[in-house]
Amino acid sequence: MTGVRHPELHDLRSQLREIYHAMATFGSTQLAAKPPILDSSIDLSRESEESHSHQDAVHGLRALRDAVRRDLDVLEKFLNDPGSASAPALSTNAPYLISVWNEVLHASPPIVTIMRTFVEGDQPAHVPRRGSRKPPGVKVDVVSEGGRRWVRVNTTKNSRLLAEFREIDSYMTESDEEEDDGTGRPSLAPKEFDNSILRVGRSLLEAARRNPVPGTNTPPSITLRLTRLDPSPADRKEYDPRIAQTIHTLRDMGIDVQLGDRDPAQLPKVSPAPVRRLEPTIRVNLDLSILIALVSDITHSPLPSSPEEADARYVPSAQCREWKRKREGKKRLEEEETDGENGMGKHSRALANQALQEMGRGLLHELRDRLSSVSSPDLADVEFWTTPEARDRCLRIVLSKIGGPHEKRRAAALFPAPDTPLPEAVDRYWEDSRYPRAFLPLVPIRVFPSSVPAPDVEPAAAADALSPFFRVLARTCRDILAQEAAPAPPQTVDEDEEIERAAVTKANPRLTAHTVQSMLWGAVRGWTTLTANKSSVKAILRDIRTAEGGYGAAAEAAPAPTAAAVAVEKAALWVVDPRSLAEGMRSDYSE
Known part of the structure; x- marks a missing residue:
């Protein structure tokens, strides 16, 4: 795409187009199988036999496709505007959506749900609570292996984590100064090594403990895919040993940490689902x-x-x-x-x-x-x-x-x-x-x-x-x-x-x-x-x-x-x- 402005956005648009159409013919072998229920009733909410298409066979697939459609529409509008060539690059959620779709393609069947929020408290996410405040929750991008595997995609870059480290370092410096002046004011400096990625890992572990695999007391296994975090970047300005320390800590916690995006050449091919006829x-x-x-x-x-x-x-x-x-x-x-x-x-x-x-x-x-x-x-x-x-x-x-x-x-x-x-x-x-x-x-x-x-x-x-x-x-x-x-x-x-x-x-x-x-x-x-x-x-x-x-x-x-x-x-x-x-x-x- 030499000579084309915003080539990275054109590439993302092409990928989203391909993903959006692939979802419409996504094969049923990856999905959580649908119960064989023949529904001949007339339902004003449209939950009839006609609407039980394969893309509804797993909770969340339609929501993911709708999210892809929204981002694709925004990209289309931006790139089709002649003035976009001189405008700054558009911020888009496309990299995250593409990574989630790749995890769906690679997930071990059956997939139970996509993009679901699990609560960290005692109640499952589908149980309503009294009052208007929503219970705290943690997002899981793909629940596969019949519920035994949770996959979370995180697109945090080195630069963002480095910014967190600089903020932590400033707290540490302020803490030293406060100790020197003897004011006794509370310190914002962390007591132990911590950052946003580690907090995500702990939240996932706690939610998994509170939401064991149905029918068992065993928590799901957790995979955290860090698509943009690189412990050994080519640009030394992006390097900090605490990035590698973060990854090691996550693995010590029992989390399967995967780095980088999936190799496009290794992505499974999407095959059309067979037409299902119930009798x-x-x-x-x-x-x-x-x-x-x-x-x-x-x-x-x-x-x-x-x-x-x-x-x-x-x-x-x-x-x-x-x-x-x-x-x-x-x-x-x-x-x-x-x-x-x-x-x-x-x-x-x-x-x-x-x-x-x-x-x-x-x-x-x-x-x-x-x-x-x-x-x-x-x-x-x-x-x-x-x-x-x-x-x-x-x-x-x-x-x-x-x-x-x-x-x-x-x-x-x-x-x-x-x-x-x-x-x-x-x-x-x-x-x-x-x-x-x-x-x-x-x-x-x-x-x-x-x-x-x-x-x-x-x-x-x-x-x-x-x-x-x-x-x-x-x-x-x-x-x-x-x-x-x-x-x-x-x-x-x-x-x-x-x-x-x-x-x-x-x-x-x-x-x-x-x-x-x-x-x-x-x-x-x-x-x-x-x-x-x-x-x-x-x-x-x-x-x-x-x-x-x-x-x-x-x-x-x-x-x-x-x-x-x-x-x-x-x-x-x-x-x-x-x-x-x-x-x-x-x-x-x-x-």
């Missing part, structure tokens, strides 16, 4: 939320012709308000009627929104489309299973006054009495449905022999060819259920009946025991668990991160991904939107 198993495990959805009036009734018709369908009728009064009491009903945002009005809008979702893609159509791609054309080999607890709770909820007549009939048909002929049960389930008879082989839903698999039952041999996430999920569910479940108070249905609320787990109040039981059965059998309870899926993933450092640690031992253009994987969990019991809330409802 369900032909045996599908259903939790309580799906059993409710399968009998819901919203799932089976004729579709509204417009959003206005959907809203009108669930305007509470006088009979509905009377039913609510009996169930919840006059005072509570009056409060709801005067609080449309939080009362019956809110519930009616939620039901109308579910009806609109059916207009977009019906739940049963979604199931049939997904399952027909993995089974025989007539779905003859497809089976639906559930736990005894989910079945019993579904029947108690629907057969009370919560379910309407058609919803009650469907619930009973899904679990027919032993002496009921199967064709009769099938007819009763599909009666008055907008779907044709036996659109899905739902009747009868098979029931596992117990609510919880025996303690010695591990994921089936057939599941060995599946994602190791099944084993991680099974282990986490067993750990949660091993703790005593805390029963919730009963929920009043009317003056004569009560439905016992589901017991929440002590390990996580966002998880009910029956939901964890359902997930456990699916994990043990190696079958896809279908759920409309997205919050429970998020909760179990948080527990997996807490207990095992996320799925990536377990996936490390799995076979390496194939080089195929499309990687097909069986889903452990399948999330859809909920369909609530709604027949009794219809404006045209009459008993």
